[in-house]
Amino acid sequence: MKENDSRNSNSLLDDEDELTVKQIINGLEKLDQWNPVSTPDLQLFQQNVELEKNRIRKKQWKDLLTFISVAVFVLSVVIAIVYHEPIFYLYFQLVGIILLPLAFNKTRKKVRNEDLQQSK
Template structure:
């Protein structure tokens, strides 16, 4: 394995080499800028992309809202039926829901704390 030798320069020599290095880097950047053109897209393209994305989000929101309302109506109708037909089943469902919510919150909190 070869060892790199470190050559210590005097401050004047070091400053001269720094200036030369900076000049070479700027020349290289200028060459790159001159040889390669930069493509700047139109603002209209971005506006069209935003409009299309907004339409997708509105459609998705409406679909999710409809699904939420249908599921909520199904659950409420099931609970009302259970309450009037089988009050014991209604009480069991309410008890399970009441107990499961704090357990779920605690498990999520514990999972978050364990990640950190």
């Protein structure tokens, strides 16, 4: 008797599953009809890739020229200071030597505090 009931419930589940699958397939077919899927043109993709490569190349050149300009300016200022007022150069060096350990000390403390907070 229990075997017969389980067969009937399994067949009902199978029928419901088949109905669900059919409804899903019908729904997907309707979606495909409303929004047809088409493969974009390969030339369009290639053109977009070329445009992006050119944009990146231009940006890299701009960044490189900016870096070189700033480096030349900084070196010019340092050279001018060394030749005209060498004492200022020595003062800057001393200030840098004094402030560098303080800067490292502060970053270490921040990292330690963050580690302690994360471990709690």
